[in-house]
Amino acid sequence: MTSNARKHGHSSHAGVPQRTPTYYSWQNMLASCRHPSVPSHPNYGARGITVCDRWLKFGNFLADMGERPEGMTLDRIDNDGNYEPANCRWATKEQQTANRPLTPAMAAALDRGRRRPR
Numbered sequence: 001m002t003s004n005a006r007k008h009g010h011s012s013h014a015g016v017p018q019r020t021p022t023y024y025s026w027q028n029m030l031a032s033c034r035h036p037s038v039p040s041h042p043n044y045g046a047r048g049i050t051v052c053d054r055w056l057k058f059g060n061f062l063a064d065m066g067e068r069p070e071g072m073t074l075d076r077i078d079n080d081g082n083y084e085p086a087n088c089r090w091a092t093k094e095q096q097t098a099n100r101p102l103t104p105a106m107a108a109a110l111d112r113g114r115r116r117p118r
Contacts, residue, residue, distance in 0.1 A: 022068040026061050029074055029083050049076075052084035065090065075099060 019027075032044040033051050055061045064085045068074070075091035076083060079101050091099070 020067075021070075022062060022065070023058065025068050025074045026055075026058050030056075033083065047080075049080075050082045052082060054085075055083060 028040075030051055031038045032040040033049055034045055035041060036045065055064070065074075065088065069090050072090040072092055073096065074083075075089050075096050077087050077089060077099070079099065081087040
C-alpha cells in the first residue's frame with residue numbers, strides 16, 4: 001500500500017518513527033478540526049473552523065506551507081477563519097500570542113488596568 005502520506009518521507013514507514021515537525025503540525029490541525037474526542041476540538045472544529053479540501057492531503061499542505069521552521073508553529077492569521085493557504089503562516093509563539101482574540105477575562109484585566117483609583 002502506497003499512501004500519499006508516505007511519498008514525501010515525512011511520516012513513519014514500516015513502524016520506524018520518521019515523522020517531522022511539519023507532519024505533526026498537519027496531523028494536529030486535522031485532528032483539532034475533525035475529531036470531537038481531541039481536547040483542542042472545542043477551540044477549532046466545534047467553532048466551525050475547517051481545513052480546506054486541498055490540505056486533506058499532506059503533500060498539498062507541504063507544497064503550500066513549506067517545511068515548518070524551527071521554533072515556529074502553524075498559525076491562522078484570522079482566528080475566525082479556516083485553515084487554508086491564504087489564512088495560514090508559520091509563526092513564533094510571540095506572533096501567535098499577539099494574534100490571539102481577547103477572552104472576557106483578558107478584557108476585564110485590561111479594563112482594570114486602565115481605571116485609576118480616585
